[in-house]
Amino acid sequence: MHVKESTTLPPALWDLHDSNDSLKKVSPSFRFVYEAKFTPPVYCIIPLNKRYLRSWTLVVPHATTVLQVVRNNWGPSLEDLIGELISLGIPFFTPEVSSSPPRRLPRPRTVFEDFSRPSSFQPNANTYKNYELRREDFLKHPHARAALLRGGILWRLCKASFEGRLGLVNGPSSDVRVFGEAKRFPSPTSDGGTTWAAWDDILTDDEVDLICGVYYVAVEDGRRKQWTTLSWWPRPNTFEKCGLWTGYWNTSCELWFQRRLSLLRCGEAKPLKTREWRSALKHSQNKTRQLCDLTEEASARFIGKVLG
Numbered sequence: 001m002h003v004k005e006s007t008t009l010p011p012a013l014w015d016l017h018d019s020n021d022s023l024k025k026v027s028p029s030f031r032f033v034y035e036a037k038f039t040p041p042v043y044c045i046i047p048l049n050k051r052y053l054r055s056w057t058l059v060v061p062h063a064t065t066v067l068q069v070v071r072n073n074w075g076p077s078l079e080d081l082i083g084e085l086i087s088l089g090i091p092f093f094t095p096e097v098s099s100s101p102p103r104r105l106p107r108p109r110t111v112f113e114d115f116s117r118p119s120s121f122q123p124n125a126n127t128y129k130n131y132e133l134r135r136e137d138f139l140k141h142p143h144a145r146a147a148l149l150r151g152g153i154l155w156r157l158c159k160a161s162f163e164g165r166l167g168l169v170n171g172p173s174s175d176v177r178v179f180g181e182a183k184r185f186p187s188p189t190s191d192g193g194t195t196w197a198a199w200d201d202i203l204t205d206d207e208v209d210l211i212c213g214v215y216y217v218a219v220e221d222g223r224r225k226q227w228t229t230l231s232w233w234p235r236p237n238t239f240e241k242c243g244l245w246t247g248y249w250n251t252s253c254e255l256w257f258q259r260r261l262s263l264l265r266c267g268e269a270k271p272l273k274t275r276e277w278r279s280a281l282k283h284s285q286n287k288t289r290q291l292c293d294l295t296e297e298a299s300a301r302f303i304g305k306v307l308g
Contacts, residue, residue: 015071016298023067024306029075032066032307035059038183038198042093043303045069045081052077056096056171057198063299064247064292065090070307079170086169089159089249091151095183095198096172105178110141111206116227119218123230125267131213131232136161138210143179143201145169147211150203153239156249156257157211173201208235215271230271232264234281238274243283246292252283 011017029052033044038059043066045058058078060066065085069075074084085092113134138144139161145168147154162168172180182197203211213232218225239245244253263269272280 016302023070026070028070049076054078056094059093059095061091063303064296066303067299082169089151089155092149093200094171095200097198107178111210115214116216119220121217123271128264135211142173143175145173146201146203152236153234154211154236172199176201229274232271234277238277242281243285243288
C-alpha cells in the first residue's frame, strides 16, 4: 500500500514522506512525549508556554491524533485543543498525576435498572424513548464526562447532553476519587521510591451498557434459560472495529447515525444482536482497518524522528 511504501506516492500528496517538509516547518504550541509506562502506551501533550500548564495532563492514545494537532496548529492552550478534539469525537484523557497512594473511596452504584428482559420482549418507539430518558438522566453525573472523552459512538450519544457543560471535560471531575481510576507507574527518576498515580474518570460496564441501550433477553430452549444481548446502539468495542470509524467522527459516521436515529424514533428499527452489529457495520472493514493501522505506524515513526 502507498501508506507503507511511501516512495510510490508523490511527496506532495503525503506529508509524512521524507521529502515533504510541510510538517517539519510547523512550530506547534506543544511538546509531545511518548509514555510507554502506560498500558497501552500514550502520548502526553504538554504546552510549551508555562502559563497553559494545568494540574492535569492531556493524553491521546494515537499518533495520528498528535499529527492532526500539528497539521492544524491547534492551541495554544490545552482547553483550546480539547475543544477541537471534542468537536470531532477524537478520544483523549485528562489524568491528574499525584504522588499520593492510588486509593479511592467505595464507588456507589449509578445504574439500578435490571437490563434483563423476558423472551416476549418486543421493543418499540416508546421503549426507545424511555431508553433516551434514562440515558439523559445518567449523563447528569459529573463523571459521565468519561463517555465524551472516549470519542466514537459514546461521544456521539452523549454530545447533545453536554452542550453548555463542556467545561466539565477540562480535567477530571470533582468526583474522580469516587468514580475514577488511578493508573500506577514508577517514579520518572531513578530513586525507585515514589509510585505515581494518574487519576481520571471511568465508566463501569453497566454504565456503558446503559448509554448504548443494552438488553439481555431470555431465550427459552426447553432445558435452561439462556440470554441473548440486544442493543439500540453498538457498544464501543464493536463500533471501533467497524469500517466507518477512522479515529474521528467523519461524515459517513454521521450519515449512518442520523439514518438509524430517525428509524428508531419512528419505530422502524429494532435493537440488534452483537453479531448483527458486526455485519451491519462492516463497510469495507478490513481495508479501513489496514489503512488506519499503517497510517498510525507511519505517524509514530514521524513523531519519533521529527517531534520526539
